[in-house]
Amino acid sequence: MVTPEQRAVEAAAVAGSAPVPVAVVWDALASVPDPEIPAISIVELGIVRTVAWSAGRLRIEVTPTYSGCPATELIATLIRERLAAIGLPDVDLVTRLSPAWTTDWLTPEGRAKLAAFGIAPPQRGHGTAAARIDVTGISPLRRAAVVVPCPRCGSPRTSLLSQFGSTACKAQYRCDACREPFDYFKPH
Amino acid sequence: MTHDEALFEYTLRLGDTDVVLAQRLSEWVGHGPIIEEDIALTNVGLDLLGQGRMWLSYAGEIEARVKGHGRSEDELAFLRDGGAYRNAQLVEMPNGDFADTMARQFYFDQAHLLLLRALAQSADARIADIAAKAAKEVAYHAERSADWVVRLGDGTAESHARVQRALDNLWPYTGELFAADAVDRVLIEAGVAADAPALRAPWRATVERVLAEATLRMPAGEWMQGGNGRGGRQGVHTEHLGHLLTEMQFLQRAYPGARW
Numbered sequence: 001m002v003t004p005e006q007r008a009v010e011a012a013a014v015a016g017s018a019p020v021p022v023a024v025v026w027d028a029l030a031s032v033p034d035p036e037i038p039a040i041s042i043v044e045l046g047i048v049r050t051v052a053w054s055a056g057r058l059r060i061e062v063t064p065t066y067s068g069c070p071a072t073e074l075i076a077t078l079i080r081e082r083l084a085a086i087g088l089p090d091v092d093l094v095t096r097l098s099p100a101w102t103t104d105w106l107t108p109e110g111r112a113k114l115a116a117f118g119i120a121p122p123q124r125g126h127g128t129a130a131a132r133i134d135v136t137g138i139s140p141l142r143r144a145a146v147v148v149p150c151p152r153c154g155s156p157r158t159s160l161l162s163q164f165g166s167t168a169c170k171a172q173y174r175c176d177a178c179r180e181p182f183d184y185f186k187p188h
Numbered sequence: 189m190t191h192d193e194a195l196f197e198y199t200l201r202l203g204d205t206d207v208v209l210a211q212r213l214s215e216w217v218g219h220g221p222i223i224e225e226d227i228a229l230t231n232v233g234l235d236l237l238g239q240g241r242m243w244l245s246y247a248g249e250i251e252a253r254v255k256g257h258g259r260s261e262d263e264l265a266f267l268r269d270g271g272a273y274r275n276a277q278l279v280e281m282p283n284g285d286f287a288d289t290m291a292r293q294f295y296f297d298q299a300h301l302l303l304l305r306a307l308a309q310s311a312d313a314r315i316a317d318i319a320a321k322a323a324k325e326v327a328y329h330a331e332r333s334a335d336w337v338v339r340l341g342d343g344t345a346e347s348h349a350r351v352q353r354a355l356d357n358l359w360p361y362t363g364e365l366f367a368a369d370a371v372d373r374v375l376i377e378a379g380v381a382a383d384a385p386a387l388r389a390p391w392r393a394t395v396e397r398v399l400a401e402a403t404l405r406m407p408a409g410e411w412m413q414g415g416n417g418r419g420g421r422q423g424v425h426t427e428h429l430g431h432l433l434t435e436m437q438f439l440q441r442a443y444p445g446a447r448w
Contacts, residue, residue, distance in 0.1 A: 068238025
């Protein structure tokens, strides 16, 4: 397997002093784990928005997940360390607020890895009628939560314990079939 | 008052309100009635702290444009005395019991959500960006606090009585959320600030709907704190804010510039 470092070195050898190709940078970033959910990378999380060379400077734009996410500064540090390791010690790392991050930007691979890790991936189409179970006869304020299949046994019989969980991005659910509690990466 | 002078005040008000409520919610750490609620209270506080940081950072940048030197978010949060704080008085109210905390949160969240959705259309791109992001987080806050008001109101006789008392006690502090003074008017005119008075009717409609569902009575008082233009947003605070800041600012006051 060719590591990003080797690819960077090869690319530099081929191109002389030309900049490291953005594809190589993306590869490197794909190996930076999300500090709070190390099962997925920051690329799979969908927070790396842009990688581009401009006037000899590499500019990387990262979108925070939640405003108060305590991992934001650590992620910036990890990105800088990773890029320094492929010969890019000096990059412009920019926080971009708009458009705001959404869980729809999680990659299919990221969603699959979350599920394998025991975290139910976010439902798509947050807030639409289809995302909610039928609560005919129950008032809107008592309506039940989104149907989230259990990541362990697959049962749709689950209950929301709290919209807020062990990190800002997760809710707490319980499976009523296998009785296991689990995290749900909530739609955002 | 120039545009930037008004903008500095306005962003301070947004940031201070978030930071003070975040601090109040953080006082619940380890004291929540159950673990899920302990976590939820502090998650909401964390979101508000993140939002407050973005507003105060922006306020510092505007201050630099106005005065040549702008303070950092940390300097603004930790080295200003109560009289320089611009938060609405509602959010400095003590936590009380769980019903007091949820009633305060309910009034605030519903107003906050309307405010942020309006600010997402601001002519000031930075304000619009921060607000659009924050509104997504606050939608979860608003859902939860309304849910709790229903559960407590339509719960036991004890929970019903306590949340009704909390809603009544906090009611006079809600007027300030929809007031507009000279700062607001300059910025509403420019399309930058939200037209806060226009948010009162939709806020009231939601509060009425939730309280009806919760079998609770709508508070009836007309008189409001800060209604004379001398409220928290102008730097006039209750006796509670000083105590909150004493705890929040202790480390930077005792060890100025401390970092870790």
